[in-house]
Amino acid sequence: MIEIGIALSAERDTNRLMETILLEAKDLSNADGGTLYLRTEDNNLKFEIMRTDSLKIAMGGTTGKEITFPPVRLHDPTTGKENRTNVASCAALTGKSINIPDAYEAKNFDFSGTRRFDQGTGYRSKSFLTVPMKNSQDEVIGVLQLLNAIDRKTGEVIPFGDDIQPLIEALASQAAVALDNKQLLDAQKLLLDSFIELIASAIDAKSPYTGGHCQRVPELTKMLAKAACESKDVPFAEFDLTEEEWYELHIAAWLHDCGKVTTPEYVVDKATKLETIYDRVHEVRTRFEVVKRDAEIDYLKGILEGKEDPEKLRAKLDERLKKLDDDFAFIAQCNIGGEFMAPEKIERVKEIAKVQWKRTLDDRIGVSHEEKKRRERVPAPALPVVENLLSDRDDHIIYREGPEAAAEKDNEFGFKLEVPEHKFNLGEVYNLCIARGTLTSEERFKINDHIVQTIIMLGQLPFPKHLKRVPEYAGGHHEKMDGTGYPKKLNKDDMSIPARIMAIADIFEALTAADRPYKAPKKLSESIKIMSFMKKDAHIDPELFKLFLTSGVYKEYAERFLDPSQIDDIDINQYLK
Ligand SMILES: [Fe+2]
Ligand SMILES: [Fe+2]
Incomplete structure (x- = not known):
């Protein structure tokens, strides 16, 4: 009995646990058959495991054979009356064991179903011992039913003896506690899983550009990890994951970008250089309009004064307006982040910025408290004031405030990051001169900061022992094998295989996601080619990349998750050398 108790408390799989309970009870009582029912939330008894040795019936549990019998109702669905005619239901309702020597002679119970079963199979169901399974709160969580006790000497079917009943009851109560604990654990795990998925979906929902990333990375991670487990080749021959380690990797993969909850949307989705929460190109365009209007006013004033030839004045105006139109078109084009901005273009932005316009209105009214504070760093000029068409002003700079782990030199986390001086710089010239893409170095740092936040956040969670490596697995996905990644500049040997996966x-x-709505997603061959360069540059683990190709994981993933139009022919041999 003690041994059974130990075995029950050690079993982590619910199906195997239920099976152990039933098989041990059958063994103890030498019964030919048995059924284990669990009480469901809607108050029915669900058939979980069934066994009848002499008929070779084994269903439910780990057999993979589903039990199709409808559950036993504890109450009549229309009248709500207790169902005491079924012996299992009666044991559950009363909380008492029922020992029946011969079902065919039992008066108070309806065994018509049993009789029908016997008629179909030629079996003779006789003795029944039905025991409720009560948890530590004395609630019935299931029923254990044994069928046809066999005399160990004669092989005859006999009633369940008074000596055996207390043993089965003791087993049932031990089993109930073990099952109850397991169910509680399962419920907690389900809650944790759902919570993790909730965070991942929230992050994915933040940006339409990266939607689905947090949900697809776990799938791909598991596919590649499985290939590594199955591989018999160096260096993965020894690599394997236990059930608990799989779960650890599952959690890590789902949470790998959890730090993105802290990334401002305007940075994640910054589509043009002047965009903050709104695209400031419209403000700049209005300034150009003002300058054009000023040019016209100058022309009309010139006509009124009558000192210069009107035709010359007109030609001058037209030339001026055309230049302004061209300049604005150029600035507008610069606002769209291209691949590379040549130095001459940067010079032209700076030249255009020097064009002057007159401001007569106070720019410190109607603004937010924060902006007002920033503007007050310098005294307000007297109005009207002549200003540059584009400028990098003091109030465009957002200073770092308070301690930031990532920005500290010898921080406790081991982050080794190049930290820009300011948190953000909204300067107009500064942003329009971004050499590549639409992000300033401050914004790029903020984007990269998501992994710093991931590591800090996960480091604060009280992971139990079997999940201790979640922060390591989750926090390494931007590191590179040659130590040039971030945030810790780890190299290959510093990282576990799951982290490299x-x-x-x-x-x-x-690479394969449709990362920008206006950009078609990359083809499979193109993505693999880019990754092969990353392998050459020692950014990704070459052996894992090889496994990724040879195992066919890249293809399997593509077939499951990519648009068919992305899947093109690819010769992986060229990348295996
Ligand atoms: Fe990610
Ligand atoms: Fe990330």
Whole structure:
């Protein structure tokens, strides 16, 4: 009995646990058959496991054979009356064991179903011992039913003896506690899983550009981890994951970008250089309009004064207006972040910025408290004031405030990051001169900061022992094998295999995703080619990349998650050398 108790409390799989309970009870009582029912939330008894040895019936549990019998109702669905005619239901309702020597002679119970079953099979159901399973709160959580006790000497079917009943009852109560604990654990785990998925979906929902990333990376991570487990080749021959380690990787993969909850949307989705929460190109365009209007006013004033030839004045005006139109078109074009901005273009932005316009209105009224504070860093000029068409002003700079782990030199986390001096710089010239893409170095730092936040957040969670490596697995996906990644500049040897797997999964998902609504997603061959360069540059683990290709994981993932139009022919041999 003690041994059974130990075995029950050690079992982590619910199906195996239920099976152990039933088989041990059958063994103890030498019964030919048995059924284990669990009480469901809607107050029915669901058939979980069934066994009848002499008929070779084994259903439910780990057999994979589903039990199709409808559940036993504890109450009549229309009248609500207790169902005491069914012996299992009666044991559950009363909380008492029922020992029946011969079902065919039992008066108070309806065994017509049993009789029908016997007629179909030629079996003779006789003795029944039905025991409720009560948890530590004395609630019935299931029923254990044994069928046909067999005399160990004669092989005859006999009633369940008075000596055996207390033993089965003791087993049932031990089993109930073990099952109850397991159900509680399962419920907690389900809650944790759902919570993790909720965070991942919230992050994915933040940006229409990266939607689905947090949900697809775990899939790809698991596919590649499985290939590594199955691989018999160096260096993965020894690599394997236990059930608990799989779960650890699952959690890590789902949470790998959890720090993104702290990334401002305007940075995540910054589509043009002047965009903050709104695209300031419209403000700049209005200034150009003002300058054009001023040019016309100058012309009309010139006509009124009558000193210069009107035709010359007109020609001068037309030339001026045309230049302003061209300049604005150029600035507007610069606002769209291209691949590379040549130095001459940067010079032209700076030249255009010097064009002057007159401001007569106070720019410190009607603004937010924060902006007002920033503007007050310098005294207000007297109005009207002549200002540059585009400027980098003091109030465009957002200072770092308070301690930031990532920005500290010898921080406790081991972050080694190049930290820009300011938190943000909204300067107009500064932003329009971004050499590549639409992000300033301050904004790029903020984007990269998501991994710093991921590591800090996960580091604060009280992970139990079997989940201790979640922060390591989740936090390494932007590191590179040669130590040039971030945030810790780890190299290959500093990283576990699962962490290196996650880095590949993260990159491949991002490459193949439709990351910008106006950009078609990359073809499979193109994505693999880019990754092969990353391998050459020692950014990703070459052996994992090889496994990614040879195992066919890249293809399997593509078939499951990519648009068919992305899947093109690819010769992986060229990348295996
Ligand atoms: Fe990330
Ligand atoms: Fe990611």
